[in-house]
Amino acid sequence: MQTSRITRRPTGLALTACAVALSLTTSCGSGSTTGATSADGKAKITVLRSNGAIFEPLYLAQQQGYFEDAGLDVTIKAGAQDTSQNAPSVLGGEAQFAMTDSSGFLKGAAQDMPIRIVTGLQSATTRTAPTDGLLVKKDSPIRSFADLEGRTVGISALGGTIQFICEYLVEKDGGDPSKVKFVALPTSSLTDAATSGKTDAVFSFGPFYFAGKESGLRSMGNGMNDLPGMVQGVLFAGQRYLSANAATAKKFTGAVAKAITYANEHPGAVKAIDKKYTEVPDEFIDAHDTNYYDKNLDTAVMRTVITKMHTFGLLDKAPADDAVYWDQAPTVTAGGE
Structure with missing residues (x-):
């Protein structure tokens, strides 16, 4: 049993992550900047999902042909159990996009890792009952x-x-x-x-x-x-990849956005994915409503999270917005619901 009043992610952990990336690239945070293509000319993308949930729109984008329609050849893989550890794989070029939650991402951003959120997947909302x-x-x-x-x-x-x-x-x-x-x-x-x-x-x-x-x-x-609007699931990428492949990244996030809309309109399709890719019992999946998905990133609520996490000692520092979001990410400033 691990005990702590306040836990701060040691700088050494981020340095370890950087070292992993270093073994794959010439400099920490360089990553792959040249987008690979398949034999039929589609841009190849690997995305690392979580091992728990919120990844359903990725599979729906694949099943509904949204990735293919966008000219993308997307491979979805299960990422690290601790999704904050997906960053080294993204920076090292093993994957172009990866999932995590807000705290997982912010811990990397607070250590100046060159990663940016490209889209939200799910945020806390009063639309649904607590889970x-x-x-x-x-x-x-x-x-x-x-x-x-x-x-x-x-x-x-x-x-x-x-x-x-x-x-x-x-x-x-x-x-x-x-x-x-x-x-x-x-x-x-x-x-x-x-x-x-x-x-x-x-x-x-x-x-x-x-x-x-x-x-x-x-x-x-x-x-x-x-705390409505608190981001619970995001997709992120390396800053250098985004700079070199902005058009491809935009196609990817556009396809995910379509899948988010589809997921909210077709809960049965979401449940089918959960039954296939999670260890949650089918009976539980059938008996409970699906979550509400949202691509939007509420920057006002995220700023509250950043400020308070830093105050509570959960972040070494409070990263600025330009170190958090891709400049084409779907940000809003609603400040919650």
């Missing part, structure tokens, strides 16, 4: 996030999006995030930890969140949906 959140015992004295002061919260990984949203909601509720202790536990053990009293609360998600509620745990708040 994640804080769970406590039914008779727990914890009634608000501020009540987490002096308590222990179990989460699946330290220093990422889940720790951030917990600290953000504690502060928003008038509490002091620095007085909350976080421990990292296997996702499958979170319900047990809260039920047994090993932790005072847990923040769970997906099937584990619903299983926790069904076991008698009480949920608090609306999870990540309590």
Whole structure:
């Protein structure tokens, strides 16, 4: 069990990632700038997806022919279990695009890695019911996030999006995030930890969140949906690749945008992909609504995330917008819903 009040990604980790890229390229961050083509003249692209979810639009773009119509030959591969570690593969030219979440990307950007978000895939939204959140015992004295002061919260990984949203909601509720202790536990053990009293609360998600509620745990708040517009899934690429292949990148993001629209209109197609590519039981997939996908990147909400992550000690520094977004990314400034 890993324990931490605040976790900062050490500079050495980014340097290790850079070293991996160095073994593949002549300089850290150089990457591949020349786009390869297939025998029939299509631009070849490899994209690394997450191992969990939110990747469904990629497969729909492939199935519906959106990539082919755009003149692209796209290969989708499962990336690193920790999606923040997909950056070395992108910088080294093994892939042109990769998935991660906002905290995973921002940790790289804060270390000056030359990567940029090209499109969003999903953001927290009030359009859908929560699929994640804080769970406590039914008779727990914890009634608000501020009540987490002096308590222990179990989460699946330290220093990422889940720790951030917990600290953000504690502060928003008038509490002091620095007085909350976080421990990292296997996702499958979170319900047990809260039920047994090993932790005072847990923040769970997906099937584990619903299983926790069904076991008698009480949920608090609306999870990540309590910060509408917070980016939960993005696709990113290396800056040099984007500079040299802007037209190809635009075709790729355009095809993904079409697939996002299709996904929102055809939940059955999304569920079919989940059944094929995830380990989530078919019964759970059938019984729950699909997520809402969104290409737009809310820069106002992202700036809040960046500022607060830095304040909480989860980022070494707060990267500027021009170090976060591709200049052709679908950014908006709605500031949430």
